[in-house]
Amino acid sequence: MTTFDSLLADIAPDTGESREISNPATGEVVGRAPVHTVDDLDAAVATARAAQPGWAALGHAKRSELMLAAADAIDASAEALAQLLTREQGKPLNGPNARFEVGGASAWLRAAASTPLEAETVIDDGESHAVLHYRPIGVVGAIGPWNWPMMISVWQFAPALRMGNTVVVKPSEYTPLSVLALVSVINSVLPEGVLQVVTGDREVGARLSSHPDIDKVMFTGSTATGKAIIRSSADTVKRLTLELGGNDAGLVLPDVDPAAIAQDLFWGAFINTGQTCAAMKRLYVHDSVYDAVVDELAAVAASMPMGVGTDENNVLGPLQNKAQFDIVARLVESAKASGARVVMGGNPDAEQPGYFYPTTLVADIDNDNDLVQHEQFGPALPIIRYSDVDEAVAMANGLDVGLGASVWSGDRDAARDVAARIEAGTVWINSHGGVHPMIPFGGVKQSGYGLEFGVEGLKALGVPQVING
Numbered sequence: 001m002t003t004f005d006s007l008l009a010d011i012a013p014d015t016g017e018s019r020e021i022s023n024p025a026t027g028e029v030v031g032r033a034p035v036h037t038v039d040d041l042d043a044a045v046a047t048a049r050a051a052q053p054g055w056a057a058l059g060h061a062k063r064s065e066l067m068l069a070a071a072d073a074i075d076a077s078a079e080a081l082a083q084l085l086t087r088e089q090g091k092p093l094n095g096p097n098a099r100f101e102v103g104g105a106s107a108w109l110r111a112a113a114s115t116p117l118e119a120e121t122v123i124d125d126g127e128s129h130a131v132l133h134y135r136p137i138g139v140v141g142a143i144g145p146w147n148w149p150m151m152i153s154v155w156q157f158a159p160a161l162r163m164g165n166t167v168v169v170k171p172s173e174y175t176p177l178s179v180l181a182l183v184s185v186i187n188s189v190l191p192e193g194v195l196q197v198v199t200g201d202r203e204v205g206a207r208l209s210s211h212p213d214i215d216k217v218m219f220t221g222s223t224a225t226g227k228a229i230i231r232s233s234a235d236t237v238k239r240l241t242l243e244l245g246g247n248d249a250g251l252v253l254p255d256v257d258p259a260a261i262a263q264d265l266f267w268g269a270f271i272n273t274g275q276t277c278a279a280m281k282r283l284y285v286h287d288s289v290y291d292a293v294v295d296e297l298a299a300v301a302a303s304m305p306m307g308v309g310t311d312e313n314n315v316l317g318p319l320q321n322k323a324q325f326d327i328v329a330r331l332v333e334s335a336k337a338s339g340a341r342v343v344m345g346g347n348p349d350a351e352q353p354g355y356f357y358p359t360t361l362v363a364d365i366d367n368d369n370d371l372v373q374h375e376q377f378g379p380a381l382p383i384i385r386y387s388d389v390d391e392a393v394a395m396a397n398g399l400d401v402g403l404g405a406s407v408w409s410g411d412r413d414a415a416r417d418v419a420a421r422i423e424a425g426t427v428w429i430n431s432h433g434g435v436h437p438m439i440p441f442g443g444v445k446q447s448g449y450g451l452e453f454g455v456e457g458l459k460a461l462g463v464p465q466v467i468n469g
Contacts (some may be wrong), residue, residue, distance in 0.1 A: 176409030246403025268432025
């Protein structure tokens with residue numbers, strides 16, 4: 001049985017430079033991560049390039065069989081992986097957090113392995129015959145974030161592997177141990193060289209996105225970094241899938257039952273303590289139900305314990321790093337200075353260890369306030385009052401990002417009509433942020449491009465080839 005200590009021992013660097021990784025809830029050292037260099041990346045890419053033809057030659061059925069066995073290996077190590085994730089990322093074990101994320105990593109690996117992708121006959125009329133196939137791209141570079149380090153890494157590399165590509169993963173500098181451990185478990189099953197991890201700084205990331213032997217880059221993270229990847233990948237004309245920043249809007253229509261939607265509103269905004277790209281970052285509520293929605297949401301928020309992730313009672317944790325803590329604090333202070341009403345929170349305890357920012361609701365705030373206009377990526381939700389649905393839609397569409405959005409209503413048809421007017425890659429009805437391995441997911445505007453999940457996600461990790469004749 002895999003234990004937390006044995007998992008750390010498996011990934012402990014034995015040579016070369018390394019650095020300490022600390023628990024964002026306590027400041028205690030979790031372990032040490034290797035500091036890889038550009039030379040290390042080049043070696044990993046060369047190994048992946050050499051391994052790719054043999055991996056592709058196994059065929060879909062054999063690759064899927066190995067991926068399903070890798071998912072079994074994750075399940076067998078699930079508790080140790082969750083314990084490591086909690087200590088490194090900060091999210092609690094329970095609630096939609098560490099154990100949930102490890103389970104999601106296994107589930108998405110299984111889905112990628114099991115989803116059929118058949119060749120498509122596009123014409124066969126007696127005169128012409130053309131069939132569309134999807135071939136492996138080659139070597140895929142996967143650059144992951146610190147908020148869901150295990151699950152998002154799987155979102156990237158699982159479909160890539162299924163389609164016959166090999167993968168070099170670069171995790172966030174904040175959460176390398178979680179990804180190293182996950183890949184170590186998976187590599188107990190996969191052939192050598194097929195899936196590798198390189199943990200390094202921005203120089204390593206820049207080299208990956210411009211590397212002549214990387215054929216596609218998948219990136220989840222900020223819009224600014226996504227733009228840099230686009231520029232650095234241009235000379236080699238790499239294929240890209242970019243899931244970038246979001247500032248998701250939720251629109252509450254006047255016919256809701258505030259008490260009935262309050263808990264789902266809360267988790268739509270505060271899952272992973274608000275550190276989720278597709279979390280609800282701004283909430284527009286009709287004037288007729290505004291006060292009731294604020295009150296019901298505050299009651300739910302007050303019942304959600306925040307603290308150190310290894311405490312089984314907690315469901316909210318710290319911000320993962322000091323830089324993100326400072327962003328949230330600055331935006332809430334901007335809201336306070338404008339005269340907005342802080343319903344709860346907004347007062348971090350300077351004496352408390354760790355990067356804890358309290359669950360914060362800010363009401364009676366102008367739409368042009370910084371807390372509304374800029375993605376906070378933390379546990380602070382601005383709630384904006386509106387009186388006309390057209391006005392709310394215009395405010396929701398008023399930013400240059402469009403990852404997700406939601407509409408809340410007792411009339412599902414009316415909600416769908418409003419949803420169709422919102423500029424976002426996904427619009428949920430009476431929920432926010434839920435993803436499914438078979439439902440395509442991606443953003444519009446400056447939230448990126450390309451689709452993940454399901455059949456469309458597999459196609460994005462292949463090169464289309466038409467055989468005509």
